[in-house]
Amino acid sequence: xxxxxxxxxxxxxxxxxxxxxxxxxxxxxxxxxxxxxxxxxxxxxxxxxxxxxxxxxxxxxxxxxxxxxxxxxxxxxxxxxxxxxxxxxxxxxxxxxxxxxxxxxxxxxxxxxxxxxxxxxxxxxxxxxxxxxxxxxxxxxxxxxxxxxxxxxxxxxxxxxxxxxxxxxxxxxxxxxxxxxxxxxxxxxxxxxxxxxxxxxxxxxxxxxxxxxxxxxxxxxxxxxxxxxxxxxxxxxxxxxxxxxxxxxxxxxxxxxxxxxxxxxxxxxxxxxxxxxxxxxxxxxxxxxxxxxxxxxxxxxxxxxxxxxxxxxxxxxxxxxxxxxxxxxxxxxxxxxxxxx
Amino acid sequence: xxxxxxxxxxxxxxxxxxxxxxxxxxxxxxxxxxxxxxxxxxxxxxxxxxxxxxxxxxxxxxxxxxxxxxxxxxxxxxxxxxxxxxxxxxxxxxxxxxxxxxxxxxxxxxxxxxxxxxxxxxxxxxxxxxxxxxxxxxxxxxxxxxxxxxxxxxxxxxxxxxxxxxxxxxxxxxxxxxxxxxxxxxxxxxxxxxxxxxxxxxxxxxxxxxxxxxxxxxxxxxxxxxxxxxxxxxxxxxxxxxxxxxxxxxxxxxxxxxxxxxxxxxxxxxxxxxxxxxxxxxxxxxxxxxxxxxxxxxxxxxxxxxxxxxxxxxxxxxxxxxxxxxxxxxxxxxxxxxxxx
Numbered sequence: 191x192x193x194x195x196x197x198x199x200x201x202x203x204x205x206x207x208x209x210x211x212x213x214x215x216x217x218x219x220x221x222x223x224x225x226x227x228x229x230x231x232x233x234x235x236x237x238x239x240x241x242x243x244x245x246x247x248x249x250x251x252x253x254x255x256x257x258x259x260x261x262x263x264x265x266x267x268x269x270x271x272x273x274x275x276x277x278x279x280x281x282x283x284x285x286x287x288x289x290x291x292x293x294x295x296x297x298x299x300x301x302x303x304x305x306x307x308x309x310x311x312x313x314x315x316x317x318x319x320x321x322x323x324x325x326x327x328x329x330x331x332x333x334x335x336x337x338x339x340x341x342x343x344x345x346x347x348x349x350x351x352x353x354x355x356x357x358x359x360x361x362x363x364x365x366x367x368x369x370x371x372x373x374x375x376x377x378x379x380x381x382x383x384x385x386x387x388x389x390x391x392x393x394x395x396x397x398x399x400x401x402x403x404x405x406x407x408x409x410x411x412x413x414x415x416x417x418x419x420x421x422x423x424x425x426x427x428x429x430x431x432x433x434x435x436x437x438x439x440x441x442x443x444x445x446x447x448x449x450x451x452x453x454x455x456x457x458x459x460x461x462x463x464x465x466x467x468x469x470x471x472x473x474x475x476x477x478x479x480x481x482x483x484x485x486x487x488x489x490x491x492x493x494x495x496x497x498x499x500x501x502x503x504x505x506x507x508x509x510x511x512x513x514x515x516x517x518x519x520x521x522x523x524x525x526x527x528x529x530x531x
Numbered sequence: 532x533x534x535x536x537x538x539x540x541x542x543x544x545x546x547x548x549x550x551x552x553x554x555x556x557x558x559x560x561x562x563x564x565x566x567x568x569x570x571x572x573x574x575x576x577x578x579x580x581x582x583x584x585x586x587x588x589x590x591x592x593x594x595x596x597x598x599x600x601x602x603x604x605x606x607x608x609x610x611x612x613x614x615x616x617x618x619x620x621x622x623x624x625x626x627x628x629x630x631x632x633x634x635x636x637x638x639x640x641x642x643x644x645x646x647x648x649x650x651x652x653x654x655x656x657x658x659x660x661x662x663x664x665x666x667x668x669x670x671x672x673x674x675x676x677x678x679x680x681x682x683x684x685x686x687x688x689x690x691x692x693x694x695x696x697x698x699x700x701x702x703x704x705x706x707x708x709x710x711x712x713x714x715x716x717x718x719x720x721x722x723x724x725x726x727x728x729x730x731x732x733x734x735x736x737x738x739x740x741x742x743x744x745x746x747x748x749x750x751x752x753x754x755x756x757x758x759x760x761x762x763x764x765x766x767x768x769x770x771x772x773x774x775x776x777x778x779x780x781x782x783x784x785x786x787x788x789x790x791x792x793x794x795x796x797x798x799x800x801x802x803x804x805x806x807x808x809x810x811x812x813x814x815x816x817x818x819x820x821x822x823x824x825x826x827x828x829x830x831x832x833x834x835x836x837x838x839x840x841x842x843x844x845x846x847x848x849x850x851x852x853x854x855x856x857x858x859x860x861x862x863x864x865x866x867x868x869x870x871x872x
Contacts, residue, residue, distance in 0.1 A: 262718065338715050341715070341722060341723040342723050374762075374766040374767060381763075382682040405770055405774075406767045406768070406771040407770040407771065407773050407774030407777070408774060410778050411774075422722075423764055425747075426764055426767060426768050427747070429747040429748040430747040430748065430767075430772050431774070431775045433746075433747060433749060433751060433752075434776050435775050438775075438811065442808075467782060
């Protein structure tokens with residue numbers, strides 16, 4: 191079995207090593223072929239390891255870094271002042287071939303800028319896009335992109351998102367992915383120029399299973415496997431779903447908690463309901479990928495807990511095994527050939 | 532007491548007179564000062580009235596129209612071929628001063644195009660916007676616009692939406708409205724050029740209580756009274772909330788229904804929970820306004836039931852009483868004066 195190495199930015203996110211170190215240890219027990227490099231403050235990481243009765247070994251190494259990237263730094267500044275940060279050093283390990291993927295819970299804009307600068311985009315790709323798998327009512331997954339890597343996009347970029355999303359989804363599904371464009375109506379006359387132009391391009395591409403427009407009240411209903419939009423719209427849409435889901439879960443919790451008989455009966459009878467509803471909150475997953483780079487970069491939530499960081503590492507392992515960047519590259523090349531004939 | 536007349540497009544929506552006629556009769560019993568003109572097929576309307584043991588009277592008139600606007604017609608075609616439709620005749624009654632407001636559940640694009648053509652926009656307004664009140668977790672309301680009257684907007688239009696939204700919200704609230712711009716982050720550096728330029732304009736306007744950016748996972752939490760966005764983004768955001776809310780309600784319903792003891796206990800214990808959760812679905816309200824016109828036009832859902840159409844008529848009555856168009860006009864004039872000094 192080939193070894194897979196994940197470079198984990200141990201300092202990123204709201205909790206740093208308190209969360210990333212236990213997550214690394216758990217991930218190692220899940221994947222026998224996995225190695226993890228923890229990048230960050232040596233003392234803090236060693237301390238967290240000792241709390242778990244662990245120490246560095248052949249599968250778990252520490253790469254020391256004094257610096258952490260600020261959550262509020264602008265991407266342009268990050269490029270100039272982040273060389274020695276744990277995030278940049280994690281990306282560098284991928285760029286140098288010492289790791290197969292990087293996982294970070296740090297500043298998204300900085301992760302995007304540094305990854306793009308160090309790893310470069312794949313041929314045929316203008317900009318990387320942030321993609322994540324959303325749950326559906328049917329227990330399936332739908333991949334949505336761009337979730338905010340870019341604040342504006344042209345039709346060519348949107349088209350590229352569709353190809354990248356299809357390549358990723360198909361690696362998971364093992365069948366052609368239904369690709370849809372997020373729009374304000376399902377009819378052909380609806381929408382702005384951007385979606386209309388991209389729709390035309392996808393309609394003319396035989397190797398993409400384009401199924402048309404999808405409205406945002408349908409995205410959790412398993413009507414498409416891949417949903418593309420520009421990063422501004424995608425981010426707004428995803429967070430609107432997450433916010434509404436959270437609001438409903440909070441209201442239910444308030445009803446079911448407390449020491450009343452009603453609360454007690456509710457908890458006894460409907461423990462499974464909570465679990466089911468929680469799986470419908472798009473926020474439950476963790477591990478959005480930056481697609482379109484010559485390397486694998488996984489963005490974990492800033493507020494991710496141990497379980498969530500383990501999920502992000504699992505996504506990295508999956509993408510390494512499936513060689514997602516080269517699949518995307520192959521797919522794009524085939525489509526460009528098709529379009530030139 | 533001054534009489535208020537609402538012109539109701541009796542043929543619009545999925546159910547036509549079967550829903551609009553009972554709604555008109557109910558609204559008349561709610562508002563003693565209200566008169567309703569039902570515009571549509573005389574025979575169908577009279578039949579529905581007879582089922583309710585009603586007939587036309589001094590407060591309830593029928594204006595016959597042979598034609599109904601198609602749900603799929605393009606707005607540009609609607610302008611040329613809709614003169615005799617119930618929708619256009621309802622708008623005409625407002626344009627001629629025979630009615631104070633128009634309510635229609637018909638084709639949104641056509642309603643927008645016909646209203647703009649017949650009623651004209653207010654001075655200082657480039658484009659009307661669709662606004663609706665969303666529920667919040669705190670039992671308050673938040674007005675959101677544009678919800679899809681326009682598929683693209685510039686910063687000036689967004690600024691105008693903010694003024695119009697503030698004028699409407701303040702008529703309901705009786706206090707200065709907190710105005711926010713929908714964005715992908717709360718920090719100043721986040722977002723695209725459109726929101727940044729509008730944010731700058733609002734920051735420099737003293738007579739608007741601008742509170743900054745709001746993310747879409749916060750819109751149901753009473754953090755702002757007015758939320759502005761371009762029509763594409765606003766429509767996507769609203770429907771994402773509605774779709775998620777509906778999904779959760781459906782899942783709960785499935786759990787609580789059935790003849791099992793569990794279902795029975797659940798229904799007994801949690802009847803109030805359903806009602807509470809339903810009030811959190813943005814879709815529960817009806818009666819979005821087309822703001823920015825020299826007249827009051829209320830768009831009702833195509834799928835609206837009797838109760839929902841009564842809500843839309845109530846919104847029309849409220850806006851007539853508060854003289855919303857002239858309030859917007861005054862507000863804009865004051866702000867334009869402020870900006871020129």
